[in-house]
Amino acid sequence: MKPYLAIALLALSAASHAQVGPNLLRNPGGELYRNLTIDPGQPTKPGSGTADFDYWVSDGTVPQPGINDYVDWPVNAGPPPEERGVKYFIGGPRDTNGKNWFTTQTQTLAAEVSLVDTGLLGFRQSGWLGGFATQNDRASYTAFFLAADGQTVLGTTVIGPVTNLDRGNRPGTELLFREATGLIPVGTRFVRHRLDFIWENGFHNGCADLLGFQLLTPGVRVAPDTFTVRLGRVARGTEWSLAEPDGDALRLCKFVVPNATTPPINVEFDGWTSLANPGALRFRTLTRTTSSGAFSGTVELWDWILGRWDPADAATGTLGPAYRQIEAIGTGALSRYVQDRTGSVRARLRVRTTGVVASQAWCADVDQAVWFAAP
Ligand SMILES: [Ca+2]
Ligand SMILES: [Ca+2]
Ligand SMILES: [Ca+2]
Numbered sequence: 001m002k003p004y005l006a007i008a009l010l011a012l013s014a015a016s017h018a019q020v021g022p023n024l025l026r027n028p029g030g031e032l033y034r035n036l037t038i039d040p041g042q043p044t045k046p047g048s049g050t051a052d053f054d055y056w057v058s059d060g061t062v063p064q065p066g067i068n069d070y071v072d073w074p075v076n077a078g079p080p081p082e083e084r085g086v087k088y089f090i091g092g093p094r095d096t097n098g099k100n101w102f103t104t105q106t107q108t109l110a111a112e113v114s115l116v117d118t119g120l121l122g123f124r125q126s127g128w129l130g131g132f133a134t135q136n137d138r139a140s141y142t143a144f145f146l147a148a149d150g151q152t153v154l155g156t157t158v159i160g161p162v163t164n165l166d167r168g169n170r171p172g173t174e175l176l177f178r179e180a181t182g183l184i185p186v187g188t189r190f191v192r193h194r195l196d197f198i199w200e201n202g203f204h205n206g207c208a209d210l211l212g213f214q215l216l217t218p219g220v221r222v223a224p225d226t227f228t229v230r231l232g233r234v235a236r237g238t239e240w241s242l243a244e245p246d247g248d249a250l251r252l253c254k255f256v257v258p259n260a261t262t263p264p265i266n267v268e269f270d271g272w273t274s275l276a277n278p279g280a281l282r283f284r285t286l287t288r289t290t291s292s293g294a295f296s297g298t299v300e301l302w303d304w305i306l307g308r309w310d311p312a313d314a315a316t317g318t319l320g321p322a323y324r325q326i327e328a329i330g331t332g333a334l335s336r337y338v339q340d341r342t343g344s345v346r347a348r349l350r351v352r353t354t355g356v357v358a359s360q361a362w363c364a365d366v367d368q369a370v371w372f373a374a375p
Contacts, residue, residue: 020124021215024110025193026055028211031085033067039093045072047086049093053103056195061101066090066197068207078175079128079210088175091137091197091204100199106146106192109184111215120219120280120374121184126212129160130175132205136164138198139206141178143213146190154185161198161206175209181216183280183374219280219374222345224269227369230348231257231266235363242269242369245286245323249365252351253290263298263352265364271345271371276338278373281330283347286368288323293357295319297364299328302346304339309348319351323367345371 032054039049047069050062058065068090070081078084091101115121127141140160144153159178167174193213197206223243229252237250254264269283281301289295298316300309317326328347330337338345351364 023212023214024107024191025211025213026105026107027053029079029085029209030067030087030089033087035064036067037064041093042072045069048072048090053089055105056103057105058103059101061099062096065101065103066092066096066204073173075130076170076172076174078130078173079177084128084209088207088209089139089195091139091199091206093203096197096199096204097202098199099204100197102194102196104192104194106150106190109188109191111184111218113189115218116184116188117186118219118221118372119183119186119282120372122181122216122279122374123184124179124181124212124214124216125157125159126177126179127159128175128177128209129162130167130173130207131162131164132173132203133171134164134169135202135205136200137203137205138163138200139208140196140198141208141211142194142196144192144194145185145188146192147187148189150190154187157182161196173205173207175207179212184215217375219278219372220273220275222271222273222371222373224271224369226270228268228270229266230268231255231262231264232364237366242366245368247367249288249367250369251290251363251365253363254361263350265351266348267350267366268346268348269369272343273338273345273371273373274343275373275375276340276343277335278330278338278375279334280374281334281337281345281371282327283345283371284325284327284368285349285366286323286325287319287349287351288321288365288367289319289351289362290321290365291357291359291362292321293362294353294355295351295357295362295364296354297324297326297349297351299326299347299349301328301330301337302348303336304344304346305336310337318354319364323365347371
C-alpha cells in the first residue's frame with residue numbers, strides 16, 4: 001500500500017485568482033433523504049431522527065445516519081438561511097451515541113484525464129461543520145484522491161473537525177465554515193468524499209451541512225516561442241517541435257566544448273505566459289539520447305529577480321535512448337520565474353555524459369519542452 005501523500009495547499013492569494021466551478025458533490029446539504037424515522041426520544045421533533053441520504057453510503061456502524069431539522073433544532077450560527085435548506089447531517093440520535101461512523105460518496109473525477117495529469121488542476125473543498133456547546137462531538141470532511149484501480153490513495157485533504165474549542169464553548173449548536181484548496185494529484189481518476197462523525201459524550205451532536213467540492217480554472221500550457229543553443233548544434237527540428245510529445249523532436253548534437261566538465265548540450269527556451277503570479281509553475285522536458293551509455297539531463301528555471309538560474313528548483317535525471325521526462329517544479333515565490341510586465345519565462349536544458357557512452361558523436365532529442373502554469 002502506498003503511503004498517503006500530503007497535498008500541498010495553494011496559498012489563498014493564488015486560489016483567489018481562480019475561477020471556481022460548480023459543486024460536484026451530490027446531495028451536499030442533506031436535503032435528499034428517504035425513510036425518515038423520528039427519534040423516539042424526541043417525538044415532538046417530527047423532522048429529525050434518522051434517514052437514508054441519497055447518494056451517500058454509510059459505513060454500516062449505525063442503522064441509519066442522523067438527520068436534524070433547522071426548525072426542530074435551531075442553530076446559533078451556521079450556513080446562511082437562504083442556502084442551508086431544511087435539514088442538516090448530525091451524528092445522532094440515540095443508537096449512534098458512543099459510535100464513530102462515516103458516510104461516503106465516490107465519484108469519477110469530472111475532468112479530462114490529460115488535464116488531471118498535468119498536475120495543475122486545482123480544487124476547493126468546503127463545508128459547514130460543528131457541534132453543541134461545551135461538548136466535543138464533532139464532524140470532519142475528507143477527500144480521498146484515488147487512482148484508476150479505485151483503491152490506491154494518491155492524496156487526501158481534510159477539513160475539520162470543528163471542536164468545542166473552535167466554537168468557543170458557546171451555548172447551543174454552531175456550524176463553522178471551513179475550506180481548503182489544493183491540486184488534484186496526477187493519476188487521480190476518482191474522488192471519495194467521506195463525512196466522519198466523532199462521538200465524545202451523550203447525544204451525538206457532531207453536525208455538518210452544505211459540503212462543497214469544486215474544480216478550479218485549469219492551468220495553461222506554455223510552449224517556447226524561441227530557443228537559443230548555447231552549446232551544441234541543431235541537426236533537425238524547430239521551436240514547433242517542442243510543444244507536443246509526438247516524436248517530432250529538436251535534435252541537438254555534441255559539437256565543440258571548452259572543457260570536459262562543461263555539458264556539451266546547453267539550450268535555453270523562451271516563452272510567454274499571461275499568468276504574472278502563478279500559483280503553480282513547472283517546466284517539463286521529454287528527452288532521449290541517440291547513443292546508449294551514461295547520460296544525465298538537468299533542467300533549470302531562470303529567476304528574473306536575482307538574474308540567475310535557480311539552483312533550488314533544478315531537476316536532474318538520467319537519460320538514454322528511450323524518452324525520459326525531467327521536470328523542474330517551481331517552489332516558493334513563483335513570480336520570480338515570470339518577468340515583470342513582459343510575462344516572459346525562460347528555462348534551460350543541459351545534457352552531459354556521466355560515464356561511458358557508446359559513441360562520442362552523440363545527440364539529444366528534445367520532443368517536448370513546455371511550462372505548465374496554474375492560477
Ligand atoms: Ca441543508
Ligand atoms: Ca453530545
Ligand atoms: Ca515534439
